[in-house]
Amino acid sequence: MFKNYLITAWRNIIKNGIFSAINIFGLSVGLMSCLLIMLFVRAESGYDKWLTDYERVARIHTAFTMPNQPPFLTVRSAGRMMEAIRDYAQNEVETGVRLIQWNLTVRKGEDAFDEAMTMADGSFFDVFDLPFAHGDKETSYSQPLNLVVTEELALKYFGRTNVIGETLTVCCVGPEPAEVAITGVLKDLPDETHLNINMLFYLQPALFQPGNGVLDTWTSVNVYTYFKLNQGIELAQFQERMEYWLNNESPLIEMSKQFLGDKADGKQVTDFVSLNAMKLGDLHLHAKKDAGNMGDLTPMGDAEMIQTFTVVAMLVLIIACINFMNLSTAKASKRAKEVAMRKVLGASRGQVAIQFLSEAITLVFIALLFAVAAAELVLPFYNEVIGKDLQLQLFDDPSLLLLLIMIATVVGIGAGIYPAMYLSRFLPGHILKASKSSESGSTAKMRSALVIFQFAASIILVVATIVVYAQTIYSTSADVGFKSDNKLVLNIRSTGDNLQSLKQELLNLPEVKSVTFSSEAPTQDNENNNQFTLLETDESGNKVEPVFFNYHNMDYGFFEAYQVAPLAGRLFSEDYGTDQMTPLAEDSTEIGQASVVLNETAIKKLGFTEPKNAIGKTLALGRHHLTIIGVIPDIHFRSIKFGIRASAYMLNPSRFRVANIEFTSNNLANLMSSIEQVWKQNVPLQPISLQFLSEMMAAQYQDERTTAQLFLSFSLLAILVACLGLYGLSAFTVERRTKEIGIRKVMGANVRDIVRLLMWQFSKPVMLANILAWPIAIYAMASWLEAFPYRIDSWWFIPICLGVGQLSLIIAWVTVGGNAARVARKNPVHSLRYE
Incomplete structure (x- = not known):
């Protein structure tokens, strides 16, 4: 039928x-x-679910909600948060690990490449049981200076996978380039993972100076903190324990009182700071809601x-x-x-x-x-x-x-x-x-x-x-407040003492109109925030509570290159000689003097309705007093979907990471070649990293x-x-x-x-x-x-x-x-x- x-x-x-x-x-x-x-x-929802015990592994995300400030969200956490987990959540957590990822230069002979190096605590393989092709976690990752690479990276540098004992020159884990021996080789990870690991380096706290805001901090969020729950423990139990610690036992109790003053009265720490734990299998698709302006180890799903x-x-x-x-x-x-x-x-x-x-x-x-x-x-x-x-x-x-x-x-x-x-x-x-x-x-x-x-x-x-x-x-066509045409962004993170000679030689190129340095270029805003205190009263004669500003560091000529004109006051100028911040010794009691430029949103938070009324006022930032010399219009340093932040712009050369190159040539191939030659002459040990700003801005809306x-x-x-x-x-x-x-x-x-x-x-x-x-x-x-x-x-x-x-x-x-x-x-x- x-x-x-x-x-x-x-x-x-x-x-x-x-x-x-x-x-x-x-x-x-x-x-x-x-x-x-x-x-x-199926591909998106399968991320990290191939890992052993993935149901028990989670990560801490941080959210700061300060008065009169947009929420600051990130999938990272403070360097000392792992310490709190190990000490105060022993019943809930079996083990944990911190990850820090840096882009470094790796050399093998005459070849040099930019690589993402992941630094992790020695407990990494207790949390992530990744498979080894050569070596094992007991012998390959048991002490400082151990370096584990993937098969892909081993083939790239040596043409074979068994490279235990081989060395790579890395610049710069410490203050100088160092030769590091490979102690193990991981099998290549599947595409369905948020872990972006090609080089895994045993994390040494000694590499980070005390007080630099990476590891020895409860507030600066620069690490990724993962932990593995004990058998039978639910994530909600861990979350409840950490909330109790925040409100009753954490150093953040006193810190919030110092930072917020009267605004902290009658409040709990969790009214300002929250630690949100998320399961490993949910990170790729759901971490975006906790990420704010900052990304993850790999591009996030939606x-x-x-x-x-x-x-x-x-x-x-x-x-x-x-x-x-x-x-x-x-x-x-x-x-x-x-x-x-x-x-x-x-x-x-x-x-x-x-x-x-x-x-x-x-x-x-x-x-x-x-x-x-x-x-x-x-x-x-x-x-x-x-x-x-x-x-x-x-x-x-x-x-x-x-x-x-x-x-x-x-x-x-x-x-x-x-x-x-x-x-x-x-x-x-x-x-x-x-x-x-x-x-x-x-x-x-x-x-x-x-x-x-x-x-x-x-x-x-x-x-x-x-x-x-x-x-x-x-x-993509909205007015972002600056001119992005004919701009190149050059990464200068490891140029050493060659910064000024590099700038001069670039300016000598006939196609280059200007070169100016900054801590980041447009699209690269990493949400650096700090507390600024107005030492005088506002225009109504009232004392203003300390405020948090997003801050950047710009060189002389930065605003001019991007055609940003001040609404009041002036911009940074070498003619005055007082604008630049100078480092202060740790044991010094001296108060540093420098200048600062604010945007419109920032002066409104300080209680000024007219830009001209803020000129000449002084802000305290740590041990520096910053004189407000200019007010600029609000500019969209990031995609317009992130809105405007109250921002402070300072001049601190020690924070410069990129060179902004303005060019006039239509022969882009010749221009790129000329810049690369200048780069090789001044920074021979580091591969060039050069991008068109227009492409970087377009990528924000991909x-x-x-x-x-x-x-x-x-x-x-x-x-x-x-x-x-x-x-x-x-x-x-x-x-x-x-x-x-x-x-x-x-x-x-x-x-x-x-x-x-x-x-x-x-x-x-x-x-x-x-x-x-x-x-x-x-x-x-x-x-x-x-x-x-x-x-x-x-x-x-x-x-x-x-x-x-x-x-x-x-x-x-x-x-x-x-x-x-x-x-x-x-x-x-x-x-x-x-x-």
């Missing part, structure tokens, strides 16, 4: 060519969308984006299923006699229903084959958009193959259940007597409702696509561009599938009304009248779809835009929705108009003979 069902199903698929092609194409597109999203979701595109892919598949249901019920008149004859010959309603379900499932499995082939074709482009290297290897991945078969079966049943129930209920006597099937009004209404749903879903996707693109364009591209792709697919269904439905509708059209022509109707009549019939559900889709799309995209402090105006939703509505009507008219015109042009004689 089952064989007979399949044979009959195949014959009907072949017999109804257009009907089958539309359904197979639509279902293929829907299944391909689901397959691509499924590959992405759980909300995955959920969004899973829903979008399902919508495309549902639209394809609706096509099947609509076309199947529309063709009921063609199969009414078949159903009647089957029942007369003894078939039950259940057997007839199974027959139609078999057809649906067969059709879906045929579509699945096309979907897999299509996915293979588009996978390289898909990988390029999402920045992944996903592979589709069904026969090497039984779980994925089984899941696809299950999805295809469910889709087949879901798409075919309504047509099967509808067609199997026909009564033989009525059908054979009337020589046709009588379609109920409820069935026609059901088809209209499904068409409305199809187009509403498509319209929502199109509106979302346009809004995402509009916001991305707005973000997530938005990826979202926009995916929305565009899926919305186009949804519209295409919906239009194919509308085309098929209109073809059958026109076919059913052939005699009516012939009579109308005999009565004097012309082609335009008939086309208008049929187009109006299909325009009504499309217009209703717009009315239903617009509020949903506006609500969803308004919620999405809330994440951006600076965003497109909400009134843009009106022209976007109206434009999309008009577009959807035009698409519907074009889709239906062709069928309507073809039949309307026929001779009425042929139409009236139609059976």
Whole structure:
């Protein structure tokens, strides 16, 4: 019997060519969308879950919420926080480890490369049981100066993997370049890990000077702190213990009183500082909400984006299923006699229903084959958009193959259940007597409702696509407060005493207009915050509480190079000789004198409404008194989605890390080559790290561009599938009304009248779809835009929705108009003979 069902199903698929092609194409597109999203979701959600005991490993994230300050969020923690965990959470925690990652120069012979070196406590392998290719954790990582590398890095430098005993020159773990011996080799880690480890160096606290804010601190967040819970302990128990420690036993109790003064009265430490623990398996997708402006060891995923595109892919598949249901019920008149004859010959309603379900499932499995082939074709482009290297290897991945078969079966049943129930209920006597099937009004209404749903879903996707693109364009073209054209950013972290000679030789290049140093370039704001105290009163004569400012260090000429003019006062100038900060000896009681430039937001926090009123006032920063010499407009040092920070700009050469090069040449290849030659002459032991500022700024919005591209792709697919269904439905509708059209022509109707009549019939559900889709799309995209402090105006939703509505009507008219015109042009004689 089952064989007979399949044979009959195949014959009907072949017999109804257009009907089958539309359904197979639509279902293929829907299944391909689901397959691509499924590959992405599986890769993203599998991060770090291959690690032993990953369920017991977690990481501490830090959040500071200071009065009148935006929350400062980071996935890092203070250097001494591991000490607190080991001392105060012994019942909850088995062991823990701190990680610090630095970009260093690694040399082997004449070759030099920038590498990310991870420094970790000796307990690293007790938390992360990574597999060794050569060596083991007991002998390879047991004492200071041990260096463990991955197979990939060993092959890169030595051409083989067993490199234990070989040495690499590293600049600079300590004050000078050092030769470090390799003591172990790790197997290459899978792509699905947030750990970015190629070189693992045994962490030595002695390498960090006391008070430098890396390890010996409770407040400066520069390390990644992981811990492994004891068996049977839940993360909530650890969280509760750490909150009790913060409020009752931690050094932060006294620190908060010193920093906040009266504002700390009646408050707990957790009102200002929170330690948020997150499981290892959740870090990749969920750490973004705790990261603030600062990143992780590797680029973070986005759980909300995955959920969004899973829903979008399902919508495309549902639209394809609706096509099947609509076309199947529309063709009921063609199969009414078949159903009647089957029942007369003894078939039950259940057997007839199974027959139609078999057809649906067969059709879906045929579509699945096309979907897999299509996915293979588009996978390289898909990988390029999402920045992944996903592979589709069904026969090497039984779980994925089984899941696809299950999805295809469910889709087949879901798409075919309504047509099967509808067609199997026909009564033989009525059908054979009337020589046709009588379609109920409820069935026609059901088809209209499904068409409305199809187009509403498509319209929502199109509106979302346009809004995402509009916001991305707005973000990338917004006035950030400075000129970023013709700028190169050169990393100078280890130039030593060659800084000024490097600057002079770069200025000697005819293509270079200016060179100025800074602690970071635009886009590189690392959220450095410190407490500043106004020593005088504000313009109303009131004493101002200490405030926290985000701070940067800029060289002479930095603001001029970026064309930032002061609103009041002046900028840093060598003519005065008092602007620069000078280091103070540890045992000195001297008060250092220097200058500071503030932005508008900063002076408002100090109680000044006019920039000129802040000029000449003095701020205390540690043992330095800083005279406010200028006020500049607010500038977006980072992406505009992070908003504006109250910022202080100082001149401290010891903090310079980048050179900002302004150029005038159009011959970029020659310019880059000239800069590289100058670099090699001055810093021969370090590879050059040079980027265009425009590319760095564009990279800030890569997530938005990826979202926009995916929305565009899926919305186009949804519209295409919906239009194919509308085309098929209109073809059958026109076919059913052939005699009516012939009579109308005999009565004097012309082609335009008939086309208008049929187009109006299909325009009504499309217009209703717009009315239903617009509020949903506006609500969803308004919620999405809330994440951006600076965003497109909400009134843009009106022209976007109206434009999309008009577009959807035009698409519907074009889709239906062709069928309507073809039949309307026929001779009425042929139409009236139609059976």
